[in-house]
Amino acid sequence: MIAKLKGNYGSGIEPLTYLGQNYMVVDRSLIPEILQVLRNEEQFDYCVDITAVHYPKREKQFDVLWILYSFPRNQRIRVKTQIADGETLPSSVPIWATTNWLEREVFDMFGIRFDGHPDMKRILLPDGWKGHPLRKDYGILQQDNEWVQINLGIESGQ
């Protein structure tokens, strides 16, 4: 499978294995196509999770990961790409319906937008909240004081 993908897309894909778990680092531009191919041709019919990791020191600050599983092959794979702050990704809701909330959570926590998502808004934090807590520059004690004061009527949530 990897060989086939590698043949088709060339240097955009870098298949890797760590501790027996397969993952591939894919160029941002190939993402929509690769996900589509994985779903339709390689039978990765279950999107386990979407998440992101923030590396503030890098130029492309975010790693975004899709963890996929294939029922017929009983295999798990991770697709990983790097994007810069403010860059958007294509939404995979048309491919896996489950990614609706998962993408919303990534947006909520990291501020990464997904184009074409039916309802891109915060999910765990309140709608008017400022800041994306899982970014590394967001302190552990930090909070949106303004929101807390307006909506909860208290000085501070801590």
Added chain:
Amino acid sequence: MHALMQYIQSYLDSDKTPGGAGNIFWATVYILLVFAGLSVAVIAMNWLERKILAHMQVRLGPMRVGPHGLLQPIADAIKLLLKEDIIPAEADAVVFWIAPFIVVLAAFTVFVVVPFGPTHAITDMNIGILFMLGVSSLSVLGIVTAGWASNSHYPLIGALRSSAQMVSYEVAMGLAVVSVILMTSLNDQSTGTLSMIGIVQAQLAQQEWFIFKFFPLGLIGFGIFAIAMVAETNRAPFDLPEAESELTAGFHTEYSGFRWSLFFLAEYSAMIAVSSIAVTLWLGGWLRPFPNLLVAPPWDLVFSLFPAITFLLLAAMCFYNTARMPKHPLFKVQTIGLAGFGVVLGLIGLILFLPAVRLRVNDIFWFSAKVAGFMYLYIWYRGTFPRYRFDQLMKVGWKVLLPTGLALLVLTAFVGMRTELWAELQGVWRR
């Protein structure tokens, strides 16, 4: 003064209800007695329900207030009366205020015609059963207005649900009742009756409880009524209007304190009321068991001893539990209280042995015992069944009970008239 005493005494020899005899004094006494008894019954029912349900669910239930929680309902009542009476700001205050009273009024008024014995009823109307069904259906008005006046979504949905439910089940209920009224007309003059006392007397005259009449027709009618009456009183498994998991508390979500307790009171007295209808119509009202088989005077004596024996047994239970109480100074008051309660019950039991009391109380005892059986059923249902969904409830009401009730009515008429019909058919054949 003498004339007054005479007026009071003149009723004692009569064989009529106070209302029937037109005796205002005794009618007032009966009204007070019935409503006091009803309130006590509701309070007792509150304790029993919690206790029985608890034991069904492997727990103890109220244990703290009084021995075995006997004073719990009183504590609850005090709490409810002292609670703040909240009227939501957006509610329609006047209607919100009136609604619980409509419900209570409807639930209490029906007891005017409930016959606890041949003379033990406030009055005997010749439209008794019609009156009961009609007045009890008025409580729908209270529920609807309560839900509407709260000006909130959940109570409104609860109120709409409950009124739709009550209106639907009234139809099936009515059909079952009519089949009984047909049965009452099976006598020489073929005169049926709607009077509650008359229905019981018809059962006595025909030497058969109507539940066994035209087996299995009477049983089916009773079954329809028994299902419909649970739905009519909004109890499990038909407690959708108050479906806690869906609508929090249904139409009385916004009520608190005293007004809420009125709904509670109305619900329980409505349960007692419909149970009394069922007892009167199918289970022979105040008649003791086996009025037709065990007719000899010794049997009368045996059955008239039941009330006293029941109270003595309850007293014995109290004493047994007194003996089982932990021997600890902290439990001293509770132990004494329970023993005192046992003594009171025992005394009542002994008084009930007196022939004068025994004969007067016998009817009331059998009637109450039968109603109590229904009350236990209510609790049992609640402990056992999941809740119906609204559309399923309607389906049961309209698609199962209603056709069954109609068929039952027609069948009862046919079976009741079978000899006449047969004669008619033979006449046609000969011609």
Added chain:
Amino acid sequence: MTDPTSLSPLDLETPDKTFLDANELVINMGPQHPATHGVLRVILRLDGEKVMGLECVIGYLHRGVEKIAENRTYTMFNPYVDRMDYVAAVSNGLGYCEAVEKLLNVEAPPRAQYVRVILTELNRMASHQLWLGTHALDIGAITPLFYTFRDREEILKIFEKYCGARLTTHAFRIGGLQYETYDGFEKDVKTFVAFVRPKIDEYEELLTTNRIWLERTKGVGKISGKDAIALGVTGPVLRASGVKWDIRKALPYANYKNFDFDIPTGENGDTYDRYLVRMAEFRQSLRIIEQAVDHIPEGSIMAKVPKVIKPPVGEIYHSIEAPKGELGYFIVSDGSTQPYRIRVRPPSFVNLQALEVMCRGQLVADVIAVIGTLDIVLGEVDR
């Protein structure tokens, strides 16, 4: 695969007109509602009593577990995972410990593995018992709740004897067990198995053939296997839709491959099948416990793990079959004592997403039943 356009979001700007004019009623269920199992808020759009659409509003219990993890060492974070799905704390701990062990490339010793399996399966039963009680309560049967809680108490007693805690147990350590088993642990577990087996029949007697229960659950909240996979639904909910998939069998972890057990599946994917699947899982859990408890090997309970846990640079995704479904941990290590990033893949969160698909076209009362049957724990949904 469902047509994604059918999952259109709700237009909450619909003005609240009167009913006759709009024929539609927007009703807010929760966050304080007896049947939403915590602080879940569901905005229902109703036509009469029929659900036209709904939207879940979650996050009321958000505590930022993932952010906390980045500021704690690996060991310090271990108790935090118990607080996510607090009903199945042992499973959470198992997933986390195994994920870190994988990252460290160590394996727990056999004795620890066996005890882990026993405790996890006991916890699965406790979780299912809590589910059954509350689910039946939502549907209106109040008695099963007390039966299941009575029996769940026995499990919690075993936990308490083992580690001192009943709910948030923190039973495992990275590399093995927190504590050696107490004297009589095997006996207690065996007694419990013998005790609880007839009790499960008792629950079934109350519900399985009860007509009202059947009417309330059959055909309610149906979801096909295909839809379930597309929506990422896992656990008993997926299996009830006919997909025979259990991580314990598919990608075995701990030492589940040593045990003989079946994966119960349903056919129709409705609430009743999910009930049956979970009831069957009770029995399978008992089977596993019985097999495990007889063969607990002697030996150490801890693998050789450094005092200060410092996994090499790398990342790992490890998932286990929690009572609710696939519970995954994605851990990125930068070689320090603190995880660089921990992502929890919560089964309740993903399963809850299926609520809209399952409830559309059903009645309000069914929403309650479906929320119950999804077996969500808001602590895990919101983390």
Added chain:
Amino acid sequence: MNPAGMIPAGTNPPVATPFFFYLLAAIMVIGGVMVITRKNAVHSAMALITTLLAQAALYLMLYAPFVAGVQIILYAGGIMVLFLFVIMLISVERAEKERQFNKQWPVGIVAAAALGGLFIAVYTTTTKGRALFPEGRMTYGETQNTQQIAALLFDRTAGQYMFAFEIASLLLLVAIIGAVVMAKKRI
């Protein structure tokens, strides 16, 4: 209170009849006025229920318990619940903004006053000491008439209205089915 000796055996002595009559009549009149003057439709409905119940009580006083029972079941119980259903589903706020009486209300008042005058004329004696219709007054029999109603409707020999009764029931059945057909888009 009546001394016991004054009551003939077997009859029902009237109990403060005029008092209760005027009480119920007053309730009815006040209720009727409230029905048309309340802006809130639910309040109007409640007033109407009060009126209907008072009317049922009046029937009871006239020794017509069957009519009273039917009044309670049908009007107060059945029809008013449906009224309330409909009223609750329409917007009260909007109804309150609308004008309550239309332009013909003076005509209505005149008509009502005329009718009232007629009633008074009929039921009071004139100054000359004779009533307008002295023989038109009816006294009711003090027995309950439920059985007579049944006999009149159904009895084989005395019954005259059996056919009419059945036809009326059939008409109602048709009306019910018609209502269902009109209300439901698909059956």
